[in-house]
Amino acid sequence: MNNSTNINEDELNGQNKKNPFETDNAYFENFSSKMQNRIDEFEELSSIAPLLNAIPKYNPFETPKAYFEELPTIVQERVIKVKNTVTMKEWLIQIFQPRFLAPVLTVLIVAFTGINYLNRTTTTPIINDEYSIYEELEHIDESTLIEEVVALKTTETTDENEQVVDYLLENELEEIN
Amino acid sequence: MSTEDQELLEQFKNPETRNYAFNLLVREYQKRLYWHIRKILIDHDDTDDVLQNVFIKVWKNLDNFKGDSLLYTWLYRIATNESITFLNQKKKRAGVPLDEASAFLAANLESDHYFKGDEIQAKLQKAILTLPDKQRLVFNMKYFDEIKYEAMSEILGTSVGALKSSYHIAVKKIEEYLKSN
Numbered sequence: 017m018n019n020s021t022n023i024n025e026d027e028l029n030g031q032n033k034k035n036p037f038e039t040d041n042a043y044f045e046n047f048s049s050k051m052q053n054r055i056d057e058f059e060e061l062s063s064i065a066p067l068l069n070a071i072p073k074y075n076p077f078e079t080p081k082a083y084f085e086e087l088p089t090i091v092q093e094r095v096i097k098v099k100n101t102v103t104m105k106e107w108l109i110q111i112f113q114p115r116f117l118a119p120v121l122t123v124l125i126v127a128f129t130g131i132n133y134l135n136r137t138t139t140t141p142i143i144n145d146e147y148s149i150y151e152e153l154e155h156i157d158e159s160t161l162i163e164e165v166v167a168l169k170t171t172e173t174t175d176e177n178e179q180v181v182d183y184l185l186e187n188e189l190e191e192i193n
Numbered sequence: 194m195s196t197e198d199q200e201l202l203e204q205f206k207n208p209e210t211r212n213y214a215f216n217l218l219v220r221e222y223q224k225r226l227y228w229h230i231r232k233i234l235i236d237h238d239d240t241d242d243v244l245q246n247v248f249i250k251v252w253k254n255l256d257n258f259k260g261d262s263l264l265y266t267w268l269y270r271i272a273t274n275e276s277i278t279f280l281n282q283k284k285k286r287a288g289v290p291l292d293e294a295s296a297f298l299a300a301n302l303e304s305d306h307y308f309k310g311d312e313i314q315a316k317l318q319k320a321i322l323t324l325p326d327k328q329r330l331v332f333n334m335k336y337f338d339e340i341k342y343e344a345m346s347e348i349l350g351t352s353v354g355a356l357k358s359s360y361h362i363a364v365k366k367i368e369e370y371l372k373s374n
Contacts, residue, residue: 061364064361064364064365064368065364065365065367065368066368067368067371067372068317068364068367068368068371071313071314071317073336073337074314075228075337076308076309076310076311076314076315076318077228077231077232077237077305077307077308077309077310078307078308078309079227079237079307080237080307083241084223084224084227087219087223087244087245088216088219088220088223090245091219091245091248091249092212092215092216092219094245094248094249095212095215095248095249095252098249098252098253
């Protein structure tokens, strides 16, 4: 034997021979009761269910080949998709964060004002002809109207003319001739 | 909570090691959760769907896990709830009453390409499928997975006494089925 081997043996002999393995502190204290429980269960099973007890206990199901090797990757891919999908709730929470609140409120106010403005300026079309003529007459000079009626005096009276006359009468213009 | 689980949770909370920790969690618990779900749903494809959903839920909620219970009991609880919800939805779609799953799941068993049991194993599985869902769950967890009643109580939210009695009744029913068939 060479020197180095002797040194190793000496070193080993000099070592404190101690078991390097450890157990849970309560392992040996609980061991006997655990074993007793198992025996009780086995005895109970064999007494109340001898047929069941006689059937070999093993897992009769299988998985496709390499299923457990591939599953962690599939799950990770799904997690990435979930991370990238922002739900409506998360979206609302993001919108109402202080840094987004001012721009969002500005957009909402501008949109509201715009819609309000459009609603005011867009009036419903007047389909009542009578009302339409009265409206138009308000913007025409009265003397022009009188001249117009005189010119039409000899011609057949139309509904429109009657409306013009009515208007003038209502505005205390009794003499049109 | 075990030291490993605690380390895993700390790594998950750190954005830099989050993905790594989650990958470890999936690798550590995938088999146990798969077999737990598979015994409830029987069909592999259904089990795969539910298991993936379970892990997505775990990803979303692991930050809220306070460590009041063991990590594996928390995971089992999510897996159990997801499986029961899935099963009930499937029964509804098929027009099967919620308390009646036997024939429905037995059909799944017969069409399952990944069932490798012999005749007696098939008979045992059919016997198990005659049990109500909760009783079936208790039987599988105790008989096959050998989960302690205390842990089962945490997972299912049922007292140890009720679980023991449920298991006892389940064993008797299965024995009766095996005798008469």
